[in-house]
Amino acid sequence: MRLIFFILLCTCLSCSNTPQPKSDTITIPVATPITSIANGEKLFKINCVQCHRPAEDFAAPAIAGSENRWKDKTLLYEFVRNSQDVIKRDKYAASLFEKWNKVYMQPFSHLTNEDIDAILKYCNQVAKQ
Numbered sequence: 631m632r633l634i635f636f637i638l639l640c641t642c643l644s645c646s647n648t649p650q651p652k653s654d655t656i657t658i659p660v661a662t663p664i665t666s667i668a669n670g671e672k673l674f675k676i677n678c679v680q681c682h683r684p685a686e687d688f689a690a691p692a693i694a695g696s697e698n699r700w701k702d703k704t705l706l707y708e709f710v711r712n713s714q715d716v717i718k719r720d721k722y723a724a725s726l727f728e729k730w731n732k733v734y735m736q737p738f739s740h741l742t743n744e745d746i747d748a749i750l751k752y753c754n755q756v757a758k759q
Contacts, residue, residue, distance in 0.1 A: 670752030673745050677738055685757035690730055694757035697750055710746050712737045 674684070674693075681690040700706040700722065709716040709723055713735040716723040727734070741749075 666748045667752050667755050669745075670748035670750070673741070674749050674752050677741065678749060681735070684753035690733075690735065691726065692757075693750065693753040695754065707743050707746055709735070710741060711739045 674682075678693065682688060682693050684692065685694045686692050697703055697706055700709075705716060705720060705723070709720075713723065713727075714737075717727045717734070718724075
């Protein structure tokens with residue numbers, strides 16, 4: 631009888647409702663805003679600083695707040711990747727082209743939407759300082 635009680639006790643104790651961590655589980659860190667801003671700074675310095683400043687006009691318009699000046703963020707992404715194409719079909723893009731002495735922006739087809747968002751976050755952060 632004691633043996634049966636002991637086996638039942640052991641069985642009950644081993645059947646816990648608390649989930650046990652799996653040893654084969656991999657935790658992938660999620661990018662924090664700071665990481666995104668740091669990545670945006672790096673991307674800005676590699677791709678944009680020749681013509682743009684984060685918060686002031688330079689050889690081209692300031693980047694801070696630019697997503698608010700476009701009617702559609704998708705159009706902004708397309709402009710960054712190929713301004714010549716967007717200038718042909720969008721009035722705002724055409725007005726930028728006229729305002730900035732009809733100089734086309736170099737295409738940045740390698741930048742992803744996430745890259746562009748990181749650059750925008752960095753520039754917006756710099757403008758707040």
